[in-house]
Amino acid sequence: MNNDTDRENATKATARIAAVRASLECPVCLQEFQAEAGKRVPKLLPCTHTICWTCVSKLPRCHQRRFRCPECKSQFSEDQRKKLPNNVSVIRVLDAFSTDAGTKGLRCEVHDGAPLQVFCTDCNNMVCYECAFLHHRSHDVQKPESMDPRVYEQREEVVRKLLARSCQKVEKLVAIEKTIDDAVNNVSDLGVAARIHVEDEYRERVRKLTEHRDELLNQIASIGERRTSYLKRTKEEISRTLSSVTEVQESASACLERRSRTKILCHEQQLRHKIRKTQSLTQSLELTLEGTRLELVPPQPSQVSACRLGEVVAEWRTPLHVFGRHGAAAGELAS
Numbered sequence: 560m561n562n563d564t565d566r567e568n569a570t571k572a573t574a575r576i577a578a579v580r581a582s583l584e585c586p587v588c589l590q591e592f593q594a595e596a597g598k599r600v601p602k603l604l605p606c607t608h609t610i611c612w613t614c615v616s617k618l619p620r621c622h623q624r625r626f627r628c629p630e631c632k633s634q635f636s637e638d639q640r641k642k643l644p645n646n647v648s649v650i651r652v653l654d655a656f657s658t659d660a661g662t663k664g665l666r667c668e669v670h671d672g673a674p675l676q677v678f679c680t681d682c683n684n685m686v687c688y689e690c691a692f693l694h695h696r697s698h699d700v701q702k703p704e705s706m707d708p709r710v711y712e713q714r715e716e717v718v719r720k721l722l723a724r725s726c727q728k729v730e731k732l733v734a735i736e737k738t739i740d741d742a743v744n745n746v747s748d749l750g751v752a753a754r755i756h757v758e759d760e761y762r763e764r765v766r767k768l769t770e771h772r773d774e775l776l777n778q779i780a781s782i783g784e785r786r787t788s789y790l791k792r793t794k795e796e797i798s799r800t801l802s803s804v805t806e807v808q809e810s811a812s813a814c815l816e817r818r819s820r821t822k823i824l825c826h827e828q829q830l831r832h833k834i835r836k837t838q839s840l841t842q843s844l845e846l847t848l849e850g851t852r853l854e855l856v857p858p859q860p861s862q863v864s865a866c867r868l869g870e871v872v873a874e875w876r877t878p879l880h881v882f883g884r885h886g887a888a889a890g891e892l893a894s
Contacts, residue, residue, distance in 0.1 A: 582733070583653060587614040587629050594653040601646040606633040607740040609646045648736040652729060677702055680710060793844065800840055804833045 584591050585599065587610050593599035598613040608630040618626045618640075625634045666672040667687035675685035681698040691700045703711075811826035 583649060585609075585611040585614055587611070592649055592653055594650045601649040602643040603646040604628050604633075604643065605635045605639055606631050607743060609649060615640065615643060648732070652732070678706060678714075683714075797840070797844070800837060804837055807833050
């Protein structure tokens with residue numbers, strides 16, 4: 560019963576090996592890949608499909624001088640085609656199945672690659688004649704063709720079981736490779752999504768900053784217009800005051816020349832009133848104009864931000880608050 564089960568497992572293992580070998584063929588030309596550098600070396604496309612270098616070199620150009628994967632039709636550029644990496648996973652599996660790899664185990668590693676010609680039943684190993692003479696002299700050493708059939712069948716079953724285990728290992732390795740390919744594609748998709756998000760966020764912030772800048776520039780222009788209007792009205796008031804004082808001064812000077820006592824006494828009262836008014840206006844304007852001596856230093860480009868722009872407008876608005884503390888005209892402007 561156990562022998563039947565083992566034979567069934569061995570048959571399944573043989574079928575798995577055939578399936579694995581089929582996956583080691585180029586899907587375009589159906590030729591087996593070559594592990595060594597050559598025309599049939601497996602090349603990994605950007606879409607993670609694998610075809611041999613010969614078929615890669617024969618791919619026709621499509622739109623905008625690009626190439627298309629024969630499996631999924633995804634496109635890649637000429638630069639990508641020149642830098643296609645070898646599919647290392649496929650090459651490793653090829654090495655495991657290659658004839659050269661198998662013949663290494665048929666040569667003695669102790670005696671310069673001497674052929675393994677006899678089997679030691681005590682050690683369960685094939686050995687060369689020199690090893691049999693030097694190291695296995697007291698063991699049961701037989702030639703394969705003269706072995707007891709029952710011993711040979713036992714060794715054959717062991718080989719079948721080992722073959723089945725090796726097929727399981729290969730299947731796991733292929734599954735891991737597929738998982739890695741899926742992870743690579745996932746990383747690529749996440750990277751594209753992240754770049755799109757960054758670009759959208761950048762454009763949105765630039766839009767908001769531009770709107771904020773325009774709003775602040777309009778505020779600065781409005782404040783400047785109101786300040787200029789106030790200064791002009793203040794200058795007109797000074798002109799009227801000067802004209803009134805000058806008129807009284809000229810009249811008083813004429814009275815002094817004519818020595819008119821009545822008019823001189825009247826002009827004394829007028830001059831006192833004009834001096835008090837002029838002194839009050841002068842003091843008010845000196846305090847008011849002191850606030851206009853603010854030096855506004857433009858910020859460096861690297862220091863400009865929404866917060867800094869707000870500070871600039873606040874500094875530009877400062878003289879208006881100073882005006883508001885002195886004089887009725889300043890109060891009108893501040894409002």
